[in-house]
Amino acid sequence: MNPKHLLPLSSQELHDWALEKDQQDTLRSFRERFYHPQHNGKTLVYLCGNSLGLQPKSAREAIDRELTTWQNYGVEGWFEGEESWLGYHRYCQQSLAKIVGALPEEVCPMNHLTVNLHLMWTSFYQPTAQHYKVLTVAGDFPSDQYAIETHLKFRGYDPATALIEVAPRKGEYTVRTEDLLDAIRQNANELALVCMSGLHYYTGQVYDMEAIATLAHQYGIIVGFDLAHAAGNIPLRLHDWGVDFAVWCSYKYLNSGPGGVSGVFVHEKHHNASVQRLAGWWGYDEARRFEMTKGFVPMQGAAGWQLSTPNIMALAVHRASLAVFEEAGIENLRTKSVALTGFLEVMIQRLNQKAETEKIRLMTPSEPAQRGCQLSLLIDNEGKKVFDYLTAQGIIGDWREPNCIRLSPIPLYNCFEDVWKVGEALENYWNF
Incomplete structure (x- = not known):
């Protein structure tokens, strides 16, 4: 899934679309089955399950x-x-x-x-x-x-x-x-x-x-x-x-x-x-x-x-x-995963369109069959600054030298609004 029809939408329209998708999501209740990290009373957007998954509440x-x-x-x-x-x-x-x-x-x-x-x-x-x-x-x-x-x-x-x-x-x-x-x-x-x-x-x-x-x-x-x-x-x-x-x-x-x-x-x-x-x-x-x-x-x-x-x-x-x-069900999770990563890819494409240059390059293949939850973003020169900015905005990803940010929307506990927040933060970093 790569919903390119979303590219012309405004930030508010994209937010509304994400919220609607979350309401329609048959797996949305699983999000509450996990503990989400907090900082200063705010729930963080956790996109680092490719390194360490969140704790199921049933674990204790x-x-x-x-x-x-x-x-x-x-x-x-x-x-x-x-x-x-x-x-x-x-x-x-x-x-x-x-x-x-x-x-x-x-x-x-x-x-x-x-x-x-x-x-x-x-x-x-x-x-x-x-x-x-x-x-x-x-x-x-x-x-x-x-x-x-x-x-x-x-x-x-x-x-x-x-x-x-x-x-x-x-x-x-x-x-x-x-x-x-x-x-x-x-x-x-x-x-x-x-x-x-x-x-x-x-x-x-x-x-x-x-x-x-x-x-x-x-x-x-x-x-x-x-x-x-x-x-x-x-x-x-x-x-x-x-x-x-x-x-x-x-x-x-x-x-x-x-x-x-x-x-x-x-x-x-x-x-x-x-x-x-x-x-x-x-x-x-x-x-x-x-x-x-x-x-x-x-x-x-x-x-x-x-x-x-x-x-x-x-x-x-x-x-x-x-x-x-x-x-x-792993097949249900896969269906949602394809949709989440497709939305994240569109948010990155939207930013590049606004910048009229390729601010962010994707290492990960665009074909859904050739990727899972993770997208690897390449950002030349200021990649670490972007990563630190995302962290300061409460978005937890993974940094890999020399210029790679790995983000993984996990279908069990991430939602479409999480992905929208990533796109919004990236656009704010470059003042779009």
């Missing part, structure tokens, strides 16, 4: 419930109470599976993202003398870069020669799908793994994960994605796309708290295979876990990659947030 109750179990049962909380802790990950699997498009047994909330990325690489990067190279996108999130680099070095490979990085073409901000696919074809005889983000943290670009997985599998290449900025943001179909593995965090779009529990997806085609893995006692067959015997026997499915005793408090918050997603 969820933690209190587990604190009560701990209080009343002590160690027996693992086995006693209305909902014992022993299989707590199962309370999240159904909702999580819907969000990432998987079977419940293909997903498991556990650990933290980079830990899970290392676990997946241990299992799925199995180089041979001929097939040892890895393909990724240039400038991916640092965790991904560091994990790839270290695994290659552990296996005795030089990242300078074993890692293939696909970059945007000169003068462009994002990577073309055809360039990614061409790189797979051209290097298929040496590739062991394609591993990259599903949605780029800096540009906000959504990659065509289905096309990447389909082509790579034609050559027998394993495919994995880091979905830190995709899970809870865009609809995913990991099982149907045949993706081999994926990892994500839960503290961004999944609103599960700072440093919240991560998650993994392992396609069912790998569940019964003799997959190499780093084992831990919580991944051991649950029925026999407390026998404490030698010889690792994994749980069935993604849960077999668990390592340590889980953080029940973190899982409780995660579960509370997932329940909100279950109620709202």
Whole structure:
């Protein structure tokens, strides 16, 4: 959605349009299910859910419930109470599976993202003398870069020669799908793994994960994605796309708290295979876990990659947030997200028209299928001043050097009036 018919409207007319859209919004009640940051008694416009999602009001109750179990049962909380802790990950699997498009047994909330990325690489990067190279996108999130680099070095490979990085073409901000696919074809005889983000943290670009997985599998290449900025943001179909593995965090779009529990997806085609893995006692067959015997026997499915005793408090918050997603529906959220980002793009276009120059450039693709909630705004020379001005006006976004402001209208708790306020503030900064 890019409602260009709004461009000629006055600021007041745009405000009225935004308020009307908010009244028509079938998801508007979810906004009240979250705590919104305050400053000097004023509710801030929070557009930084791409870094840390807002707190669901149900989070405190969820933690209190587990604190009560701990209080009343002590160690027996693992086995006693209305909902014992022993299989707590199962309370999240159904909702999580819907969000990432998987079977419940293909997903498991556990650990933290980079830990899970290392676990997946241990299992799925199995180089041979001929097939040892890895393909990724240039400038991916640092965790991904560091994990790839270290695994290659552990296996005795030089990242300078074993890692293939696909970059945007000169003068462009994002990577073309055809360039990614061409790189797979051209290097298929040496590739062991394609591993990259599903949605780029800096540009906000959504990659065509289905096309990447389909082509790579034609050559027998394993495919994995880091979905830190995709899970809870865009609809995913990991099982149907045949993706081999994926990892994500839960503290961004999944609103599960700072440093919240991560998650993994392992396609069912790998569940019964003799997959190499780093084992831990919580991944051991649950029925026999407390026998404490030698010889690792994994749980069935993604849960077999668990390592340590889980953080029940973190899982409780995660579960509370997932329940909100279950109620709202990821497809409904996506529809509203497209409308919100479309409105934000129009507000930026309107400013550029008034300025008769491109004050703000968008790194993020205009095509809705190629982006999620986030728009990355490039402002030359005075970008940091603009960011600081927005902050002073109560609009919370995210600054990235050297000249990028990331703004993410989140459909669960942002509204169209929030977006209008951004446009109004930007126009006021340049005195339009």
